[in-house]
Amino acid sequence: MKNLFKITFLLMSNLFMSLTISAQLPDPGFIIDEYTAIVMTDPQHDFLSPEGVAWDVVGKSVTENNTVENLESIFVLAKEHGIPVFVSPHYYYKHDHTWKFEGALEELMHHINMFDREDQLVVEGFEGSGADWLERYKKYIDQDYVTVASPHKIFGPEQNDLSLQLRKQKIDKVILCGMSGNLCVESHMRELIEDGFEVAVVGDATGSAQVPGFDGNAAAQTNFKMISSHVYSTKELENTLKSSKK
Amino acid sequence: MKNLFKITFLLMSNLFMSLTISAQLPDPGFIIDEYTAIVMTDPQHDFLSPEGVAWDVVGKSVTENNTVENLESIFVLAKEHGIPVFVSPHYYYKHDHTWKFEGALEELMHHINMFDREDQLVVEGFEGSGADWLERYKKYIDQDYVTVASPHKIFGPEQNDLSLQLRKQKIDKVILCGMSGNLCVESHMRELIEDGFEVAVVGDATGSAQVPGFDGNAAAQTNFKMISSHVYSTKELENTLKSSKK
Amino acid sequence: MKNLFKITFLLMSNLFMSLTISAQLPDPGFIIDEYTAIVMTDPQHDFLSPEGVAWDVVGKSVTENNTVENLESIFVLAKEHGIPVFVSPHYYYKHDHTWKFEGALEELMHHINMFDREDQLVVEGFEGSGADWLERYKKYIDQDYVTVASPHKIFGPEQNDLSLQLRKQKIDKVILCGMSGNLCVESHMRELIEDGFEVAVVGDATGSAQVPGFDGNAAAQTNFKMISSHVYSTKELENTLKSSKK
Amino acid sequence: MKNLFKITFLLMSNLFMSLTISAQLPDPGFIIDEYTAIVMTDPQHDFLSPEGVAWDVVGKSVTENNTVENLESIFVLAKEHGIPVFVSPHYYYKHDHTWKFEGALEELMHHINMFDREDQLVVEGFEGSGADWLERYKKYIDQDYVTVASPHKIFGPEQNDLSLQLRKQKIDKVILCGMSGNLCVESHMRELIEDGFEVAVVGDATGSAQVPGFDGNAAAQTNFKMISSHVYSTKELENTLKSSKK
Numbered sequence: 001m002k003n004l005f006k007i008t009f010l011l012m013s014n015l016f017m018s019l020t021i022s023a024q025l026p027d028p029g030f031i032i033d034e035y036t037a038i039v040m041t042d043p044q045h046d047f048l049s050p051e052g053v054a055w056d057v058v059g060k061s062v063t064e065n066n067t068v069e070n071l072e073s074i075f076v077l078a079k080e081h082g083i084p085v086f087v088s089p090h091y092y093y094k095h096d097h098t099w100k101f102e103g104a105l106e107e108l109m110h111h112i113n114m115f116d117r118e119d120q121l122v123v124e125g126f127e128g129s130g131a132d133w134l135e136r137y138k139k140y141i142d143q144d145y146v147t148v149a150s151p152h153k154i155f156g157p158e159q160n161d162l163s164l165q166l167r168k169q170k171i172d173k174v175i176l177c178g179m180s181g182n183l184c185v186e187s188h189m190r191e192l193i194e195d196g197f198e199v200a201v202v203g204d205a206t207g208s209a210q211v212p213g214f215d216g217n218a219a220a221q222t223n224f225k226m227i228s229s230h231v232y233s234t235k236e237l238e239n240t241l242k243s244s245k246k
Numbered sequence: 247m248k249n250l251f252k253i254t255f256l257l258m259s260n261l262f263m264s265l266t267i268s269a270q271l272p273d274p275g276f277i278i279d280e281y282t283a284i285v286m287t288d289p290q291h292d293f294l295s296p297e298g299v300a301w302d303v304v305g306k307s308v309t310e311n312n313t314v315e316n317l318e319s320i321f322v323l324a325k326e327h328g329i330p331v332f333v334s335p336h337y338y339y340k341h342d343h344t345w346k347f348e349g350a351l352e353e354l355m356h357h358i359n360m361f362d363r364e365d366q367l368v369v370e371g372f373e374g375s376g377a378d379w380l381e382r383y384k385k386y387i388d389q390d391y392v393t394v395a396s397p398h399k400i401f402g403p404e405q406n407d408l409s410l411q412l413r414k415q416k417i418d419k420v421i422l423c424g425m426s427g428n429l430c431v432e433s434h435m436r437e438l439i440e441d442g443f444e445v446a447v448v449g450d451a452t453g454s455a456q457v458p459g460f461d462g463n464a465a466a467q468t469n470f471k472m473i474s475s476h477v478y479s480t481k482e483l484e485n486t487l488k489s490s491k492k
Numbered sequence: 493m494k495n496l497f498k499i500t501f502l503l504m505s506n507l508f509m510s511l512t513i514s515a516q517l518p519d520p521g522f523i524i525d526e527y528t529a530i531v532m533t534d535p536q537h538d539f540l541s542p543e544g545v546a547w548d549v550v551g552k553s554v555t556e557n558n559t560v561e562n563l564e565s566i567f568v569l570a571k572e573h574g575i576p577v578f579v580s581p582h583y584y585y586k587h588d589h590t591w592k593f594e595g596a597l598e599e600l601m602h603h604i605n606m607f608d609r610e611d612q613l614v615v616e617g618f619e620g621s622g623a624d625w626l627e628r629y630k631k632y633i634d635q636d637y638v639t640v641a642s643p644h645k646i647f648g649p650e651q652n653d654l655s656l657q658l659r660k661q662k663i664d665k666v667i668l669c670g671m672s673g674n675l676c677v678e679s680h681m682r683e684l685i686e687d688g689f690e691v692a693v694v695g696d697a698t699g700s701a702q703v704p705g706f707d708g709n710a711a712a713q714t715n716f717k718m719i720s721s722h723v724y725s726t727k728e729l730e731n732t733l734k735s736s737k738k
Numbered sequence: 739m740k741n742l743f744k745i746t747f748l749l750m751s752n753l754f755m756s757l758t759i760s761a762q763l764p765d766p767g768f769i770i771d772e773y774t775a776i777v778m779t780d781p782q783h784d785f786l787s788p789e790g791v792a793w794d795v796v797g798k799s800v801t802e803n804n805t806v807e808n809l810e811s812i813f814v815l816a817k818e819h820g821i822p823v824f825v826s827p828h829y830y831y832k833h834d835h836t837w838k839f840e841g842a843l844e845e846l847m848h849h850i851n852m853f854d855r856e857d858q859l860v861v862e863g864f865e866g867s868g869a870d871w872l873e874r875y876k877k878y879i880d881q882d883y884v885t886v887a888s889p890h891k892i893f894g895p896e897q898n899d900l901s902l903q904l905r906k907q908k909i910d911k912v913i914l915c916g917m918s919g920n921l922c923v924e925s926h927m928r929e930l931i932e933d934g935f936e937v938a939v940v941g942d943a944t945g946s947a948q949v950p951g952f953d954g955n956a957a958a959q960t961n962f963k964m965i966s967s968h969v970y971s972t973k974e975l976e977n978t979l980k981s982s983k984k
Binding site for chain 4: 122123153
């Protein structure tokens with residue numbers, strides 16, 4: 001009898017909590033229409049391949065979220081449903097290594113020669129390098145409906161033409177995914193929102209750096225939830241697109 | 247004997263871990279010089295007072311971090327050490343309530359009438375409102391060495407003149423603090439870094455929204471650590487300034 | 493007979509010239525739809541009133557273009573045709589006078605105390621000042637369909653929330669007018685285009701600084717023509733709106 | 739006697755006028771120091787070579803200003819005086835030709851296939867194309883102290899990493915030159931000023947589009963004078979650098 005009260009109390013308490021949560025964290029929602037594009041950041045070797053230089057810090061999260069497969073699913077969905085794709089890559093040129101100051105992970109990325117390329121007019125050695133697309137994504141990126149923006153240089157799209165390329169196609173809603181969750185995806189989310197786009201994020205189509213004491217994936221998922229219009233899972237995105245097709 | 251091995255192993259393991267961590271998360275460091283300013287976001291009632299409309303979600307973090315007192319300490323340090331202060335406030339005007347779309351916490355903030363003001367040409371009802379400065383900060387803000395930027399409108403300084411005001415004073419390094427950690431402080435950190443500033447953050451001079459399952463403070467501290475040049479505690483900032491003065 | 497040849501030659505020559513011009517300077521055109529807004533910069537005393545501090549340099553152009561009346565016509569058209577209006581004002585606060593460097597006309601504007609206001613939290617002395625709206629425009633600006641952005645600080649909207657306010661209303665086309673032509677209107681035109689808006693300008697609803705050797709109005713009209721999607725006259729805008737109404 | 743009065747009057751009148759002008763158009767001045775860089779836009783075939791696709795509209799101005807030689811002189815001065823150089827190029831990729839709207843000269847540039855390149859990962863056919871550097875400049879650009887930014891996409895640096903590259907080298911003053919005067923140079927001037935740089939322009943190291951009725955060079959020189967901190971001639975820049983060296 002006592003236990004029944006307890007259970008009831010817990011249930012009520014949970015119900016109250018979830019009402020409170022939903023009051024605290026609204027889910028504004030996101031409707032996919034003809035002005036919606038997919039934006040993918042950094043689908044490149046150094047982040048997504050076990051041979052990539054950043055695998056040590058992101059590999060666990062990429063594996064747990066199933067990021068590599070989820071990104072591939074999104075490429076397939078884009079093709080099936082005619083959704084334009086915009087890729088925002090990360091390249092570091094030789095001159096970027098002369099910068100006089102850097103934040104923590106900027107310093108790390110330069111130190112491990114992540115995303116290194118000679119410069120924008122040299123392609124020798126690029127094919128198959130850490131800066132190149134993940135092999136299995138190449139057939140999806142080499143398509144007419146895919147626009148590759150200039151490289152971003154820290155984490156956000158402030159240094160490239162992503163936002164303009166979207167606007168020149170009359171896009172005003174963005175479904176965001178890619179690498180890494182709490183750095184480039186999140187900086188893209190924040191800047192695109194300040195630029196006036198409606199932004200949803202596919203939470204499990206991202207992966208993040210994790211070091212003892214600092215869980216980049218938890219940080220990313222928290223900020224996606226608090227800041228964007230809606231956080232999809234890859235599965236939910238697939239179901240939404242399928243049901244909208246009928 | 248077995249325990250000794252165990253302890254030694256743990257110690258070694260910790261040592262190795264911390265070496266690994268430091269390899270993974272460099273601390274680029276930050277030197278405070280004459281081109282350094284303090285930037286404080288949203289030192290306003292609605293965030294920092296138990297009567298403020300956002301206290302329910304941020305009160306716990308503000309209390310635990312000792313944010314209110316730490317921000318006051320930073321105001322005092324700025325005065326003592328002649329460091330210019332730039333405040334980036336958050337106001338929502340009547341017309342902002344007609345926006346056709348919003349992200350999750352944007353929607354919440356509008357729903358609870360956070361930071362509401364009629365418009366920039368009306369000050370009736372402002373004094374003592376949720377949008378006003380915390381009472382104890384007013385004497386620090388009403389000073390010649392404090393510049394109050396135009397209001398930011400989502401979370402970052404993209405919509406106001408903060409960055410220009412800093413540059414017009416030849417500032418190129420920023421020590422960041424204020425409310426809320428994972429939203430406005432973090433968006434300011436990210437944008438100021440893309441704008442080419444060196445940025446340090448005072449971790450415990452921020453507080454963040456926490457709802458079950460999503461800890462904004464943990465997210466903020468993680469991203470401060472991974473993105474900025476250095477994360478100070480208020481105490482460390484105080485000691486650094488004192489020792490540099492001699 | 494000789495004269496007839498001459499006239500024919502001149503006509504042919506003009507025809508050829510205009511064909512050449514149109515080949516060189518395409519007129520991409522601009523279609524006013526429900527996503528179109530009017531953006532007006534600086535409809536304030538200091539620019540538009542003979543008592544304003546800048547009248548000496550802009551008065552001739554304002555008079556010749558009939559700017560004051562044309563701007564009023566545009567306010568009336570906006571109301572009649574249900575087009576939202578966004579005003580981007582220019583205010584200089586006390587702290588702006590401590591800037592350590594300025595360009596030529598920035599220096600001039602500060603020197604003559606143009607658009608001076610104490611700060612955003614003080615309105616004493618504002619009414620009727622050089623920073624206030626031109627008296628005859630007040631009834632048009634004090635309307636629900638008019639959004640007044642934060643002040644811009646040099647010439648463009650980079651320092652204010654104009655672009656976001658437009659996007660939050662799903663506006664992606666802008667008809668631009670106001671003061672002064674080659675400074676604020678033109679910087680708004682350039683930045684809004686980089687932000688991905690389609691931009692038309694009402695050429696004679698602007699006026700510009702003219703000093704011997706440097707004709708700001710000619711510069712503005714040249715750059716409007718070369719950069720925007722279409723340059724309207726106020727009359728052409730009126731006719732376009734009237735004919736589209738039927 | 740009457741004539742003497744007339745001449746005296748004219749002289750006095752001119753004197754008064756020039757005093758008035760100087761009062762109206764201050765020349766804030768520009769001091770070249772170790773934080774100063776040269777920024778050059780579009781030193782490419784299509785603008786600067788008689789074979790370039792834009793020569794018809796810019797050739798006259800380029801010839802009259804002696805732009806090609808003046809830009810070369812600036813490259814030489816940069817080397818002699820150890821001034822870092824940042825080049826902001828203009829490339830149009832295949833996907834840029836699918837934009838759904840464009841301003842007047844954007845439309846023209848696309849129509850004449852100006853600055854065309856396949857994309858950033860393809861260099862076949864680039865060498866010697868209209869998008870390539872002017873041949874005589876290649877030896878100056880291929881240097882350690884020269885940074886080539888990502889391409890701008892309309893006229894300003896909003897779409898590339900120029901501003902960040904400057905800040906990462908602690909540059910806060912810019913001497914601007916290149917092509918074309920009233921489009922890319924001027925948009926760079928305006929945006930860099932909004933970004934908080936001190937900006938001077940070398941007026942005769944630019945050239946502009948001129949079509950009947952619209953003189954882009956006059957527009958550019960007017961706006962350089964009204965907006966920047968100082969307008970140099972190439973000769974004046976040379977003399978200033980030489981005298982500062984002693």
